[in-house]
Structures are given as C-alpha cells and as structure tokens.
Amino acid sequence: MARLSDRDEYLEVIAREGYLPRDADRFAATWDSLEEAFLERLFEATVPFGNWRQRFRAAAMETARLVEAHRREARFLSVDALAAGELGRMRRARLGQRLARLLDSARDELDDSVVVPEATAGWVLGIFFDRIYRRCAAGTDPDLPSQVPELLFLAVSAYFGTRAGLEELARPLR
Amino acid sequence: MAATRRDRRGAVEPGGHPLRPEVVAHHQRQRIIAGAARVIAERGYRSVSVADIVKSAAIARGSFYEHFGSKEDCFLALYETGTGAALEAVKEACSGESEGFPGRVKGGLAALLAYVESNREMAQACIVEGPAVGPAIEGRFEGMISSFGDLLRSGRVAPDASELPESVEETVVGGLYWLLYYALLEGKPKKVARLLPQLEQFSLIPFAGAEAADTAPTA
Numbered sequence: 026m027a028r029l030s031d032r033d034e035y036l037e038v039i040a041r042e043g044y045l046p047r048d049a050d051r052f053a054a055t056w057d058s059l060e061e062a063f064l065e066r067l068f069e070a071t072v073p074f075g076n077w078r079q080r081f082r083a084a085a086m087e088t089a090r091l092v093e094a095h096r097r098e099a100r101f102l103s104v105d106a107l108a109a110g111e112l113g114r115m116r117r118a119r120l121g122q123r124l125a126r127l128l129d130s131a132r133d134e135l136d137d138s139v140v141v142p143e144a145t146a147g148w149v150l151g152i153f154f155d156r157i158y159r160r161c162a163a164g165t166d167p168d169l170p171s172q173v174p175e176l177l178f179l180a181v182s183a184y185f186g187t188r189a190g191l192e193e194l195a196r197p198l199r
Numbered sequence: 200m201a202a203t204r205r206d207r208r209g210a211v212e213p214g215g216h217p218l219r220p221e222v223v224a225h226h227q228r229q230r231i232i233a234g235a236a237r238v239i240a241e242r243g244y245r246s247v248s249v250a251d252i253v254k255s256a257a258i259a260r261g262s263f264y265e266h267f268g269s270k271e272d273c274f275l276a277l278y279e280t281g282t283g284a285a286l287e288a289v290k291e292a293c294s295g296e297s298e299g300f301p302g303r304v305k306g307g308l309a310a311l312l313a314y315v316e317s318n319r320e321m322a323q324a325c326i327v328e329g330p331a332v333g334p335a336i337e338g339r340f341e342g343m344i345s346s347f348g349d350l351l352r353s354g355r356v357a358p359d360a361s362e363l364p365e366s367v368e369e370t371v372v373g374g375l376y377w378l379l380y381y382a383l384l385e386g387k388p389k390k391v392a393r394l395l396p397q398l399e400q401f402s403l404i405p406f407a408g409a410e411a412a413d414t415a416p417t418a
Binding site for chain 2: 043044104107108110114118121142143144147148149150151154155156158159162163165172175176178179183186187190191194
C-alpha cells in the first residue's frame with residue numbers, strides 16, 4: 026500500500042483531531058503549499074481571458090471544481106484552519122489579501138464616475154468563502170459548481186451593477 | 200445597617216425575602232455565559248478550559264456542572280443566547296412597515312452593528328469563535344444564517360428581484376457574516392462601525408439596485 030505523504034497524513038490528522046499547537050510547523054507547511062497550488066491553478070484558469078468578468082467566471086468555476094475534487098484540502102483551508110489561532114489567522118489574511126487584489130482589478134474597468142465601496146472585494150470573498158465553508162463543514166449544501174451563477178450574480182452586481190449581475194444568472198455554466 | 204436574612208439555600212434579596220431557586224439558577228446561568236463569553240473572546244475557544252470559565256464567572260466549579268455538562272455545552276448555550284439576542288434586535292428594528300424594504304434593511308443592519316458594539320465579547324465569541332467549535336455548531340450556524348436570510352426575503356417584491364435564486368438571501372447574509380468576522384478578528388472597533396454604509400450597499404444592490412441603496416433613509 027502506498028505511503029501517505031506528510032501533507033496528506035497531516036490533512037487526515039487535523040480533520041480527525043483538530044488543530045494542535047504542537048503541529049504548528051506541519052500546519053504552516055501544509056497551508057503554504059496548498060495556497061501556492063491554488064493560486065497557480067487560478068492563474069492557469071484565467072490567463073486565456075482578456076477582461077475581468079471572463080477571468081472572474083473562470084476563476085470562480087475553477088475554485089468550485091477544486092473544492093469538489095479535493096474536498097480534504099478544501100476543508101483544511103476553509104474549516105480546520107479556523108481553529109488554528111494566530112497562525113491560521115495570518116495565513117487566511119494573506120490569502121485574502123492576494124485574492125482581494127485580483128478581485129479589485131475590476132475597478133480598472135469601471136467608469137471614473139462609479140464609486141464602489143472599499144470593502145467590495147472582502148464582501149465577494151465573504152460570499153464565496155461562506156458557500157465553501159458550508160459545503161465543506163456540513164457537506165449538506167448543494168455542490169459548489171451549481172451555485173456559481175448565484176455567486177457571480179452577487180459579485181458582478183457589487184462591481185458593475187444589478188443589470189450586469191443578472192446577465193450572469195442567464196449564462197449557461199461551463 | 201440594613202437587615203438581611205439568609206435562608207438555608209443562601210439566596211437572599213435586600214429586605215430579607217428569599218429569591219426563588221429558579222431565579223437564582225437563571226442568574227447563575229447567565230453569569231456563567233457572560234464569564235465564558237469574556238474569556239473565550241479574549242483567548243479563543245480552543246485555548247479555554249472549564250476552569251478558565253469558572254474563574255472568569257467567579258463561581259464554584261460544581262455550580263458550572265449544575266448548568267452545563269461540558270465546555271462545548273456551555274458554548275452552545277452562549278451561542279444561542281448571543282445569536283438569539285442579535286436576531287431579536289434586528290427583527291425589532293426592521294418591523295417598521297412604513298419605511299419600505301431599503302429603510303427596513305438599513306434599520307436592521309444598524310441594529311445588528313449596535314448589538315455587536317455594545318456586546319463586544321459576546322459578538323466576538325459567537326462570530327469569531329463559533330466556526331472554530333466544530334461539528335456541534337454547524338446546524339446552529341446554518342439556522343442562524345437562515346433566520347437572518349428570512350428577514351431579507353421581503354426584498355423580492357422589487358422589480359429586478361423576482362427571478363433571483365432561492366438561496367440568494369442566505370448567500371448575502373453569509374457574505375455579511377464573514378465581513379464582520381474579519382473586522383472583529385482585526386480587533387478594530389471603529390472598523391466595524393465604518394462598515395455600516397457598505398453593508399447596506401451589499402444587502403440592497405441584489406434586490407433593489409444601487410440607487411435604492413444610495414437613496415433610502417439611513418437608520
């Protein structure tokens with residue numbers, strides 16, 4: 026039988042026993058490798074697209090697919106890490122800031138007259154994180170890809186207005 | 200000096216009339232919950248023991264176990280107390296029929312932030328520490344999001360809102376929840392208060408558009 030990698034072994038330990046301070050180094054190493062892998066997948070999924078809405082759609086769908094295909098890893102990042110105290114908080118804040126910068130590039134495509142609230146990227150991250158958390162914690166929510174149009178509607182509405190957001194609901198999933 | 204009589208259970212009130220046991224028990228339970236909120240908000244759920252709660256509440260260890268079977272049991276009671284009180288405050292604030300949907304949403308959000316501001320330890324314990332508790336909290340978390348989501352449902356009368364997905368209210372509430380979570384986690388009280396106009400925008404835009412968010416009376 027193949028031996029589990031240290032990361033896979035730790036993912037099983039933390040899911041079973043919760044975060045323990047004695048495992049701080051393993052937690053940090055696991056988080057850092059998963060964060061880099063996730064951001065790399067987002068970059069690969071969005072690079073073919075020219076405008077923000079296309080890139081955002083691709084990133085949202087890739088995230089949803091990753092959550093479904095790699096549930097243990099998604100659970101680590103969204104549920105188990107919440108109990109990891111300052112270590113987990115720092116890493117979640119760092120990932121949040123990196124994603125917020127990507128999201129806020131939508132502002133480059135807005136007219137100068139449009140004022141979008143400062144916390145918009147945090148709000149968009151919040152609606153996505155909430156769905157991922159609930160999917161991974163209880164596992165009872167509908168599968169994430171089927172929720173993507175609703176999430177796109179809310180996110181695009183926040184940056185580009187309700188009419189633009191509603192277009193996302195009418196668009197077929199890919 | 201005022202005379203004070205003590206009965207055999209040790210519960211007295213000024214003037215010497217004994218308090219009913221259920222009143223004493225209720226006050227003691229509330230005292231334990233407040234003590235738990237204080238110490239959990241300060242140190243985090245995982246780092247706190249029953250002994251820490253007992254010390255924070257200034258009660259005997261045996262009294263703790265008269266009310267709760269474990270730390271988790273105590274936290275679940277704390278969570279229901281805190282989220283229940285916040286929900287009641289929001290419900291009351293958005294019950295005004297004359298203000299229209301945007302006005303009610305603004306009133307509800309203002310009441311929520313006021314609750315968070317004036318019950319900081321309870322809010323911190325419920326919002327920040329709740330998700331760290333584990334499987335026992337998951338059903339309650341879902342219930343809390345769903346209860347707040349129900350309050351937004353009256354926004355469906357807006358012209359653009361009739362075709363929205365069924366779960367959009369819960370998704371909006373979920374987004375608000377995690378924004379508050381991060382604001383509280385940073386420990387900057389002013390940041391929470393500054394969120395109000397932005398929370399109004401995020402809550403209203405999906406249902407009534409940005410114009411309604413900008414023009415509705417602020418609570």
